Amino acid sequence: MSEFNNLELTIDEGVLTITVNRPDKMNALNLATVEELRTAIQRVYDDSEIHGVIITGAGDKAFVAGADIKEIAELNEVNARKFAENGQEVFAQIENCHKPVIAAVNGFALGGGCELAMACHIRVAIHSAKFGQPEVNLGIIPGYGGTQRLTHLVGKGKALELMMTGEMIPAEEARSLGLVNHVAQSAEELKNKCQDLIRRITAKAPLAIGMVIDCVNAVHRPEENGYQTEANNFASCCKSDDFREGTAAFIEKRKPEFKGV
Ligand code: COA
Secondary structure, rough: OOOOOOOEEEEEEEEEEEEEOOOOOOOOHHHHHHHHHHHHHHHHHHHHOEEEEEEEEEOOEEEEOOOOHHHHOOHHHHHHHHHHHHHHHHHHHHHHOOOOEEEEEEEEEEOOHHHHHHHHEEEEEOOOOOEHHHHHHHOOOOOHHHHHHHHHHOOOOHHHHHHOOOOOOOOOHHHHHOOOOOEOOOOHHHHHHHHHHHHHOOOOHHHHHHHHHHHHHHHHOOOOOOOHHHHHHHHOOOOOHHHHHHHHHHHHOOOOOOOOO
């Protein structure tokens, strides 16, 4: 996995941990890092040995403190559109992944970092983490999906307040808004909580997990009838071996052994 210069990838019993590894730059996402994220997530799609993902940041200060401001400073109208579309595409790849992706937010999650965390399916934050969309301080707006995902997660009023003031909020407030699922008191607790969650999810029927993700994401695909997607995905589950195993195990009062088919 050494083709990565800005990410560190480790795999442990089917759980891939992707660590954004630019601690001296607060793990800011330069374009090279975004492309490495694309490659890493593609690997998650392709590799049947990977069952779930945890995304975190190197060091103890930042998860990701945004897109790289030095690169942003060089943008013009034409390449800025491409810049935003490119990041949106990679983050959509994360959001639409049928394997669970958890953000272990170990520090600042600002701008593109907050957007990266929001593209993950679940967010767990250390109590000292800070969330924010400070782009207006730079004369821009969120460009990696933040205007949409933040509004979906916390509602219009609070999303507007956060994006228009550009101010940071602490992890507990983020939790109370629904931006964060859980708050951990230490780095160790953060790691354990993420591991525990991902193990609990990956113990379930993988196809069903993928279908839950797809149905929930359908809420935000306006061209699609989410109820129809749910019925279709429900039907798909019912032709799987795991469906037969899950129901048989319940009736036989034993633990199911899911195979993902
Ligand atoms: N892009 C590029 N470099 C960044 C960065 C970003 N988004 N965020 C931090 N860095 C760099 C700093 O330039 C500094 O580099 P240097 O040592 O070469 O000067 C290094 O990371 C450490 O950051 P510093 O600001 O000195 O740390 P701090 O503890 O005082 O403050 C933050 C931490 C996260 C509050 C502050 O760095 C910050 O506000 N970053 C920008 C956040 C932002 O606006 N993100 C949205 C971008 S669209």
